Amino acid sequence: MDKNLETVRHSTSHLMAQAVKDLYPGVKVAIGPSIETGFYYDFDYEPGFTEEDLEKIEKRMHEIAAANIPIERKVMKRQDAIDMFTKMGELYKVDLLESITDDEVSTYTQGTFTDLCRGPHLASTGEIKAFKLLSLAGAYWRGDEHNKMLTRIYGTAFPDEKSLKDYLTFLEEVKKRDHRRLGKDLDLFSISDEVGAGLVIYHPKGALLRWLLEDFERREHLKRGYHFVVGPHILKLDMWKKSGHFENYRENMYFTKVDEVEYGIKPMNCLSHIMVYKSQVRSYRELPLRYFELGTVCRHEKSGVLHGLMRVREFTQDDAHIFLRPDQLHEEILGIIRFVQDVMAIFGFQFEMEISTRPAKSIGSDEDWERAEKALQEVLDSEGLPYEINAGDGAFYGPKIDIKLKDAIGRKWQCATIQCDFALPERFDLHYTDSDGLRKRPVMLHRVVLGALERFMGVLIEHFGGKFPLWLAPVQVMVMNITDDQGPYVKDIFDALIREGVRAETDLRNEKLSLKIRESVVKKIPYMIIAGKKEMESKTLTVRVRDGGELKDISLEDFINRVKDENTTRR
């Protein structure tokens, strides 16, 4: 982020802290950094804050800003700072100071408020021009759920009023694109508390969208040498014990009992794929073996994290497990990255990559982890692809490359991931016969391209703002009459369209044309065919195009060809 903007925001967070301390004596301040979207400050305040408090605080902030109080930096010995903050009763600051190793620390003072802070800050509160407090939230001290929960106040700040206003307008735009809003408006899906939290019910148009994605996926996987497999939803508990899931992933799993035998409902698809591999003796000649499944998994996500389609408890991954020789790792990983690149280009997503390394809870030897991490890193390095390291964030069985999409308005979403696994082949004693006749251990890659179809759909809805490209639009063409006389003509057009595989609907209601058009526009349907007396007599079409313009006097045949062409080229 822009250094200046960062300073503005950081100073605004101090301004807020000062206002809060003014208004609510006894509040303890924790930390208050600038963040990508603004700033926050965490407070320890027993009664907690309410929305009304935000207004009061904001008002006080304006007063302090108007008073134009100088912000002064002071350097002191760490021990002196500890003494000072102890005296002030700011125990969180003392806690922070105790984990700082430097001899000297800096503080910033504005009027009656002094904060431990590295800085930099603006010279005076009068330089803070444009800010707004946005929301309240709970946040654990130091981000650890075992610690006390503090109250966090989020706000945003900009160097000038116009930028602030633009940002608030942007937030409105984000709201309009919200997939939960659009999911309802476009009648794509619902989530019902009668059915259960985090469980998605697809309505016809949403199910069609999903089917289109699945169809796309199957074709793309076939093109790249994947084999389709299908496994069961529940597998015996012993399998999950053997794989390490029971040990490392139990809190996310559901269990059930059938005839006194314990089963685990799958949270991942790998075990069945492993069983397919194990079903025969494998030769080095047939590797890599790529098993693909649109596999539905159930994960017990904590109730507080569920979010529309983005975070659910049952979802379907475009999952594959690739069994290969160690010498094939580089090429295969690269192949997956190319696959992801191809697919994301089609949807119009940019993306960034991260490598996640060994987490605390994990299986496998140190050497294997090192080999696996190296394999992933080496591919990205050799291709000159930039990435960041996300330490300790790997899967329990192996490190991974996480791919974060950037959508149309710049937000990032984690969808695709590539995980390198030496551990499960070991645990399930997988092998192949190598060219020298010896039994050897294959490596396993776990990978998804779109990730979870639910999340991907959510991202797609927001990315396109509900305005799907023709090839993904559940309804591609709406055919409407002007008066009842054109009913049969509309039906003829409709029949011809669906016969040719065009996804069409008719609007034959006894309503004014302007109403029908409005509703089609609201539903963001790519094409509207308007059939009145003129068109019926001349046997032509008048087509209104979603993105502007009109096709006049076009023949039905030409129109169908146009739609088909647009569909195959995925424009």
Next chain:
RNA sequence: GCCCAUGUAGCUCAGUCGGUAGAGCACAUCCUUGGUAAGGAUGAGGUCAGCGGUUCAAUCCCGCUCAUGGGCUCCA
């Protein structure tokens, strides 16, 4: 799971300082057959999230549960 807020018709929301509720859109019927973003009339529709408590009386007050939203932690 934790913190805060919210839950009223299919949807978006009013409302009742405690006396069992209202609008717009959607839906149904009728009138209207209208050429590019909302024609008109009438009607139907709600155990005010669920369960307890306080009260003569609870949609409203209190408690619990569930769900949703904003976050924290976690993740595809």
